[in-house]
Amino acid sequence: MNPADLLTQARVLLLDFDGPVCSVFASIPASTVADQLREILAEGGHAELPEAVAASADPFDVLRYAATLGADEARYVEAAFTAHEVEAIPGATPANGAHDLIEAWQVSGRPLAIVSNNSAAAISVYLDLYNLxxxxxxxxxxxxxxxxxxxxxxxxxxxAIATLDVSPGDCVFVGDSVTDIQAAHAAGVRVIGYANKPGKRAKFTTAEADAITETLASLVPVS
Incomplete structure (x- = not known):
C-alpha cells in the first residue's frame, strides 16, 4: 500500500525514536556505547561473553545479555546505557522530514505517540531540545x-494504545527495524517500514510491513 495513503487513513501516529525521529548516536557511535557497557559487565566479573555479545556494535545486545545474568547486572548496564543516551542527545541528528511530519500531524489534530526501546529520559531531553x-x-x-x-x-x-484510549486499528506505526514490524503485527497495528539504509526494503518486505518508505518527507504534508 502507498505509505502516504496509509497515514492519511490513520487516526493515531506512533513513531519509533532512533531512526524515524533522529539518529541518537550520530556523535557517539553505538559501538562505543556497547564497548562501555561490556566494560561494566567485566568490572562485575563477567569478562567472558558469548561471541555474538562480545562482537556486537549494538548496546541493546549487551543489555539483553546483562538481563540473563541477573537483576543487578541488568540494572547497572541499563543505568549506564541511559546515561550514554542522554549524553548523546545534543549531538543527535534529526531525520530528514521527521520534525515536519510531527508538526504536520499536530496541525491535523490527531494524537501522536513516540514508542521506543530508547530511554524515556533521553527522548524527553530531545523533545525539550527541539521544542517538540x-x-x-x-x-x-x-x-x-x-x-x-x-x-x-x-x-x-x-x-501507547491504552494511554491514548484508541483501538489498534486506529493506529499506524512508523519504525525502521524488523523488530518494529514484528511488534506492530503482535499489537495488531498497521506499520510503515522506514527503509533509511540499503537492504532494509527487502527485509521489511519479507517481514510483511503494510507499507515501506525511504523518506519521511514523502509523508508530509499530512492530510
Whole structure:
C-alpha cells in the first residue's frame, strides 16, 4: 500500500525514536556505547561473553545479555546505557522530514505517540531540545532494566494504545527495524517500514510491513 495513503487513513501516529525521529548516536557511535557497557559487565566479573555479545556494535545486545545474568547486572548496564543516551542527545541528528511530519500531524489534530526501546529520559531531553513536546501526546519507552518489555514485544505499543484510549486499528506505526514490524503485527497495528539504509526494503518486505518508505518527507504534508 502507498505509505502516504496509509497515514492519511490513520487516526493515531506512533513513531519509533532512533531512526524515524533522529539518529541518537550520530556523535557517539553505538559501538562505543556497547564497548562501555561490556566494560561494566567485566568490572562485575563477567569478562567472558558469548561471541555474538562480545562482537556486537549494538548496546541493546549487551543489555539483553546483562538481563540473563541477573537483576543487578541488568540494572547497572541499563543505568549506564541511559546515561550514554542522554549524553548523546545534543549531538543527535534529526531525520530528514521527521520534525515536519510531527508538526504536520499536530496541525491535523490527531494524537501522536513516540514508542521506543530508547530511554524515556533521553527522548524527553530531545523533545525539550527541539521544542517538540507540545506535539507529542505520550512517550512509551524504556524506563526499567526489563529487556522483555522492549520491542519486538508489543508491550510498549499496547501501552501507547491504552494511554491514548484508541483501538489498534486506529493506529499506524512508523519504525525502521524488523523488530518494529514484528511488534506492530503482535499489537495488531498497521506499520510503515522506514527503509533509511540499503537492504532494509527487502527485509521489511519479507517481514510483511503494510507499507515501506525511504523518506519521511514523502509523508508530509499530512492530510
Amino acid at each position: 513536546r507540545p506535539a507529542v501526546d505520550t512517550v512509551q519507552a524504556r524506563t526499567s532494566s526489563d529487556a522483555g518489555l522492549l520491542k519486538p514485544s508489543p508491550h510498549l505499543l499496547r501501552q
